[in-house]
Amino acid sequence: MNQLNATTLKSLIPPSDLEVVAANNLPERVIQFGEGNFLRAFVDWMIHRLNKQGLFNGKVVLVQPIAEGLADKINEQDGLYTLLLRGLQDGKIVEQKEVITSVSRGINPYTDWTACLQCAENPDIEFVVSNTTEAGITYDPADRLDNTPPVSFPGKLTAYLYHRFQHFKGDTAKGMVIIPCELIERNGEQLQALVLRLAREWGLPAAFGEWVAKHNTFVNTLVDRVVTGYPRDEVQELEQYLGYHDGLLNTGELFHLWVIEGPEELAERLPFAQTGLNVIWTTDMSPYRTRKVRILNGAHTSSVPVAYLYGLETVKEMMDHPVMGKFIRQVIWEEIVPSIKLDRDMLSDFAKSVIERFENPFIKHYLLSILLNSSSKFKTRNLPSLLEYYQLNGTLPERLVFSLAALITVYKNGIIEGAAMKAQRTAGEFIMKDDLSTLEFCAGAWKAYDGSAQSAAKVAYTVLGNTGIWGTDLNTVPGLTSMVTAYLYDICEHGIQDTVAKLVE
Known part of the structure; x- marks a missing residue:
């Protein structure tokens, strides 16, 4: 050849x-x-x-x-x-x-x-x-x-x-x-x-x-x-x-999308748009960054801890699953998109493209690789949506809160080995990689759990109060600690599959 x-x-x-x-x-x-x-x-x-x-x-x-x-x-x-x-x-x-x-x-x-x-x-x-x-x-x-x-x-x-x-x-x-x-x-x-x-x-x-x-x-x-x-x-x-x-x-x-924040005259020297390419020249790229981080990256970060604990392996498998596929679409359309204070058509068009990209049969995107450094990702990608949804509606977004509880659950029964954690899910053992101090802190917090609702509340309060992880004490968000506590207890006592199935009904 x-x-x-x-x-x-x-x-x-x-x-x-x-x-x-x-x-x-x-x-x-x-x-x-x-x-x-x-x-x-x-x-x-x-x-x-x-x-x-x-x-x-x-x-x-x-x-x-x-x-x-x-x-x-x-x-x-x-x-x-x-x-x-x-x-x-x-x-x-x-x-x-x-x-x-x-x-x-x-x-x-x-x-x-x-x-x-x-x-x-x-x-x-x-x-x-x-x-x-x-x-x-x-x-x-x-x-x-x-x-x-x-x-x-x-x-x-x-x-x-x-x-x-x-x-x-x-x-x-x-x-x-x-x-x-x-x-x-x-x-x-x-x-x-x-x-x-x-x-x-x-x-x-x-x-x-x-x-x-x-x-x-x-x-x-x-x-x-x-x-x-x-x-x-x-x-x-x-x-x-x-x-x-x-x-x-x-x-x-x-x-493909390329957003370039620079002088308008450069668009004439590099006329990508004239060829139909999705290249945007702008004087302020912040709306486009917010859209990408909150919808594309946020959809990954909010759904992956749930889907991986559920027993799934790839994004495509998650999208095709009757329960998890419904969960991620509800997160995007009912909680993330409504929380962003930008043009709704702009957000909707991008959200549609994100879902179609996640469904791509030619891309094998492993959930475990996305789970890497999830605590810092949740802080950047999902916490703004959670907090702004609350500010706009006076209620907490249930699925984003559930994803936070699922992320906390990832660290349950974890054993620190070197710079990583040997973690557990129903499907078996896996290696969780995150900031070492976060791994150690969360593993320590779970030692308080003894199977009671009171101990689940202690775990939730301890983890949510770590300002080093979240940048703020999340226990100050009205209703958040009690909702995370309820989800943690349900996941631990009834399993992730039954708990998320009830959530998406």
Whole structure:
């Protein structure tokens, strides 16, 4: 079977798709720190779409952010790879297959840092994109300008921008647009602050810091697409279908959303919306972040402790289940959406897409992986919905409160082993990972339980009163402690299955 490369591609595509072959001659206009599955199924796919319609006419050079990466494989395939997007649209299975041609080459900065700095000398390269994981935008005091390369991504970017500043002699027109995709709040602002900090600590000229601050644009972003990556379990079947071997074959869901908070003129330089892509340029991304965190992430966090204790394993299994499928839909439509003070149509459209995404038969999303660090997730994703629902209605949202009780129950009978907890459910033993102090505290709180309603109340009061976990004493919320107590006792004495079944009737 042939390997995917430029020669193979020319023999595969029909003559009518000449723009795909012609795209090989486009100049590099984007440098991307990160060559993994997500960016190749998100940003590089979007640039490919722009190029096909003649709206960008540029390529992306990929820099692998860690020593072990894909640069060599990318170069072996001439930057080409197949992207397979699959999912549900209006209840029907839809599949989209494309060979992505927007990548020019890969660079391994750990073996060729010079090649990366040479990109800074290219006046055509005006955009920086990154996805170096949430831990990528962090300060590393060991970073130095003369490291080849600097260890951290902010260090690499600072060195890159300084090289550009020197090469173009501080030309204000040669500033760059920096578009981070890391999943941290205000990612652009945080990245800019780190670059300026490193510039000061490295003793770089004040003029460079001024150039970075005034003539480079750091935007904040919110990205959303589930990318399932290389399909190891079905690769042989898919390559028979494709007719060639692709070591970079990538898969993901159909849904995508990119919210970019930045100057409006950038929307003209990167006209994603003109291609029908779900990219939103805005001066305030907070409503979109609230919508995603509260509905998408909140639906996961509120339902997963219940579903996992119930005995289920995946999100799709949960959605198809007659009881748990009803539970999660009720949580979304009857409690989360009504608690958010934003445009109802905007919320409803997103909620519908979330449910369809959870039903995607091509994505195997394990509940146990979502259960990771659930206490901090509940505080960020679900507690605002619970509290705001109470403020709006004067009553507590029963299912969100039940999900809190189920989360507390996860820690029952848990045994701390190292930095994790060996926990129990009816289906058997599992490893619960959370902040160690939270695991230890909750395990300790459950020692008070002796099977009585009074002891359940003590557990509820103790856990809800931990301000270190929740950021506030939840016992002060009227009625919450008594409702959590009742749910804890019901779960312990009658089981999660009977208790949730009564709740969704």
